[in-house]
Amino acid sequence: MEKIRRNKKVICIFLLPSLLIYLCFEVIPVFMSIYFSFNEWPGIQSVPLKFVGLQNFIQLFQNEIFLKSLRNIGIYVVISVLLQVPLGFGLGLLIHHFKRGKRFFKAAFFIPMILSVTAVSLLWNFIYFPTEKGILNNILLKAGLEGWMQQWLVNPKTSLICLIIVSTWTSVGYYMIICLAGLTSVPDSVVEAGALDGATGLRKLWYIYIPMLWDPIKMSTIMVITGVLKIFDTVYILTPTGGTNNSTIVPALLMYNEAYRYGHYGTGSAIATVIFVLSAAVSLISLKLMNRRESVEY
């Protein structure tokens, strides 16, 4: 057996196919992308790459739209964390608390998560429809709140928050499930002991549940951040050009538009590099913060 475990031929045959696919389609392109970001290329095969040094990055950080996209993604991240994590864990705790109808409640909040983002975004397009034919406007109209009617996705004041609401609707179920999984490892005896000590309602939440669920809460926060940093689909479908006055532009959408709409592949690559560095930094910092907990049992 020991001999087999060191057999080079077996190791190569088993390991190389996936390793090669992985290197060719994921790892090498990342380095190519970084290289591309120091070049200019109009997207035409016959035109060679032209080395321009740091110019793409210099222009990028002087570009107001790019700075706006960083600002928007910052807002997106902060609001998403503040909405999705507390809502998800709140729902999880409520479902845990109510005991009845678990399957239904889980389904009601989890289903949006598994549907295609495209279908979900198109559906929300109906809700946010700008005239009184939009569901949201229609409900406001019937409720006698005409004054509140908006061109939700057009108005730069409301468009970004509308997108964040769609993302929250789709993701909250995920954090709910993480919370419920975390709760199974909270022993009943701890909760009962807390109850004997007079912990009820909010105190129970603060002194028992939040400390016991601290690891899943941290993990969820990191997942929200890394997920939002690369958000594209929802923004692209609901506001393809990035909204009025770039009110909803995010780096991934700007990258797509720069490269595939305007043919600025160098600029696009520079944005891709920024996205990559941002998400790698967040992941590495979070790994450092959580390294005492490397695996999750399931």
Add this chain to the structure above:
Amino acid sequence: MNKSKNKKKYSVGYKVSFGLFLIIALINIYPLVFSIFCSFKGNLEIFQSFMALPEKLRVENYVTAWKVGNIGKYFLNTIILAAGTLFISGLLGAMASYILARFRFKAKKYVYFIFIAGMMIPIQAVLIPLSYVFGKLGMMNNYPMLIMLYAAFCFPLTVLILTGFMNSIPTELEEAMVIDGAGIGQVFFKMVIPLTMPGIISVSIFNFIQVWNNLLFPLVFISDREKGTISMGLLAFFGEYSTNYSASMAGICLTTIPIIIAYVLFQEKIENGLMSGAVKG
């Protein structure tokens, strides 16, 4: 939110808060219910009331979406892509995981690290260089290439989960098989794969959702509409038929209902599968 003081006796407070929670849950799925209602309504009927049931079941909306929108074709395309991806990522991923869990060689630690590091790579980071290379080699609209691309992005999580899974299988079983004269291939396919199946299924569910939802890869690497995926197809159909609300809704429902049915049937499995992505971080 409301919390009852005494849950054992189902006090008034408990019932009220339970009722409130039920209403919140219903509001949360209302957009889905609404889309199903609308898909059976006429175009004008939709705007008369957002709550009402359809007057009659207008199946013709679905026929339009299926035929004109070509949703059936896109559905099949996406299934082919997803099946290919799951096969490649499941089989090759399990093979690599087996080596990383059980074999001994110098670079093992580094290989494992390289695989896991891939979880930090967002798909945007590879788009432009790959469209450069694919364009150069004339490999746009090429399913085998796309499947390998999808699989590449599935490997990090697959390897992480399956390696962990295989580490928990006792080595004695393998040793007994080898002593009985089995080759390593037999050990792998007859013992390791069956024992790892729960892990493979979990991670495959996660990977399936990734492929099913992906919009960026097909948007960039598929230009031939005949080869489009469900996300692309839905988007194109919606663009052209944006005034035909009921047909658009039927198109949306055609893509969501199968997933909802699958979820209702395999709720636990799907939840656990998606939880496997929670090790990401």
